Amino acid sequence: MATLMWIIGVAVFVLGLLISIAWHELGHLSTAKMFGIRVPQYMVGFGPTVWSRRRGETEYGFKAIPAGGYIRMVGMFPPGEDGKVRQRSTSPFRGMIEDARAAAYEELQPGDETRMFYTRTPWKRVIVMFAGPFMNLVLAVVVFLGVWMAYGVPKTTTTVSSVADCVISQKEERDTCRDSDKAAPAAAAGIKPGDRIVAYDGRNVTDWKTLQGMIRDSGGPVTITVERDGQRRKLRADVIENDVIKNVDDPAAADDRETVKAGYLGLSPGRTIATLSAGESVERFGDMFAQGVDGLVALPSKIPDLWDAAFMGEERRADSPVGVVGAARVGGEVAAMELPASERVVFFLQLVAWFNLSLFLFNMLPLLPLDGGHIAGALWESIRRGTARVFRRPDPGPFDVAKLMPVAYVVAGVFVCFTLLVLVADVVNPVRLTG
Known part of the structure; x- marks a missing residue:
């Protein structure tokens, strides 16, 4: 059954x-047609065509490899300086330019x-090229905000879920007590699972993050007010210094188990699912968007770790880049878990939403052959023509994006190599949610 669910x-x-x-x-198709551009093909996937039908002047279909898609628009690049599409020259870089220009005209009709x-x-042209990534952004926003406002997000609470029996440095890779270990302050104070901490050392608390900061900044005797069975009780605890995870909100830091000396009680917070307001959801999405940008910028720095995980047998980091194969494996792993159906549905929705946000960010890079490269070319043309009008110079005409095709081939080659590296890592040393 687990295999079937996977x-x-x-x-x-x-x-x-x-x-x-x-x-x-x-997004590309609708805006291209809106502006009267002829679109001969709309395809989902690459490789051999599995199914297609022609509707009007456009062929719609699916291809065998579900790893991308495209629409084909006529006249993506302007003709050469003589107004003609010439035969391929012997210069490799000039050949790339002419090949791209010829492909843009191969389906030209009267x-x-x-x-x-x-x-x-x-x-x-900016609208046509931006419309594709924008559709991904819209889908990501709708799904994320819909999930957060209707279902909610995991949230830590001040209700105690568990109490440690003894003091164990979080530098140590063990979870069992030894005879020489001291009793945990929370256990010695009589704090029990299910207690809701409402005040710490005389200060009211309503959220775990605030309470955690108070605990870490304190030391010695403190008074803790808990609510148990509808009644409030004041307990005395002796906070000690211990090695604790430096930043439990940072997955990378938690993965490295970087620790600092701080106050320690020895209890864990409870968790619940809480819905967010529209404002909170927008703020959370803004934080996620910023994280996505940071992750994209940091991508080159993660290549050495990916290489080590793929070919050197090193441990795959939790924040390692994951490709389509890796994400699909994670999806299968979640489906095979014994979780409520609602949690599985929410996970898949957010996984697809995160994929769409990544597509938006990646495609907005101002590099050919990405959509952002064509947008940058159109903007540069607008600047050139605007400058010419201001200084009353002759119109320089359309900017020939085809001249950037050698750079586009290099970018595509780097992307293919990176994709293959991630693919190998996802196959031989995948990121796993469970051990």
């Missing part, structure tokens, strides 16, 4: 991936002269 989990993730890709390309992508004003 397969179902992988299939559900792949379906979410295909929907996300189709949604992305729909009447397409006024329906080519490059003939549209820069702001229209």
Whole structure:
């Protein structure tokens, strides 16, 4: 049964991936048609065509490899300086440019002269290229905010879930007490699981983060007020110094088990699911967006760890980049867990939402062949033409993005290499939610 659920989990993730890709390309398609650009193809996937149907002037279909998608627009690049598409030259870089230009004209039909992508004003081209990533962003926002406002997010509380029997340094890899270990302050004070801490050393507390900070900053005798069976009780505890995880909110820090000396009681908070307001949800999404940007910037620095995990047998870090295969495996792992159906659904929704947010951020990089590269080209053309008008110079004409194709090939090559590295790591040393 677990194997069947794992397969179902992988299939559900792949379906979410295909929907996300189709949604992305729909943004490009709809805006291109809105501005009168002819679109011969709308495809989800790469490789051999599995199914397709022609509707009007566009062929819609699915391809065998569900790892991307595309729409084909006529006239993506302007013609050469002589207005013609020439045969490929012997220069490799010039050949790349001419090949790209020829591909943009290979499906040109009579009447397409006024329906080519490059003939549209820069702001229209920006909209067409931005519409795809924007669709991913919209989907991510809708799903994340919908889940947080309707279902909620895990939240720590001041209700005690467990009490340690003894003091164990969190530098140590053990969870059993020795005869020589001191009793934990919380246990010695009589704190029990289920107690709700309402005040610490005379100060009222309502959230765990505040209480945790108070505990870590204190030392020696303190008075702790707990609510038990509807009654409040004051207990005396003797807070001691111990090695504790430096930042429990940072997965990377927790993974490294970096510790600091701080006050220690020896209790764990309870957890609950709490819904967020619209304002709280927007703020949380803003934090997640910032984390995504930071993660994208930090991506090159994670390559050595990925290499070690893939080929050197080193442990895969919890914050390691994960590809489509790795995410699908995580989805299968969650589906096979003994969790309530609602928690599984919420996990898959957020996994797909995070994938869409990643697609938006990645595609907005101002590099060809990404959407951001075409946006940057259109913006540069607008600046050139605007400057020419201000200084009453001749119109420089459309910016030839095809001249950047050698750079695009390099970027694509780096991306392919990185994707293959992540793929190997996901296969031989995947990130796991369970041991």
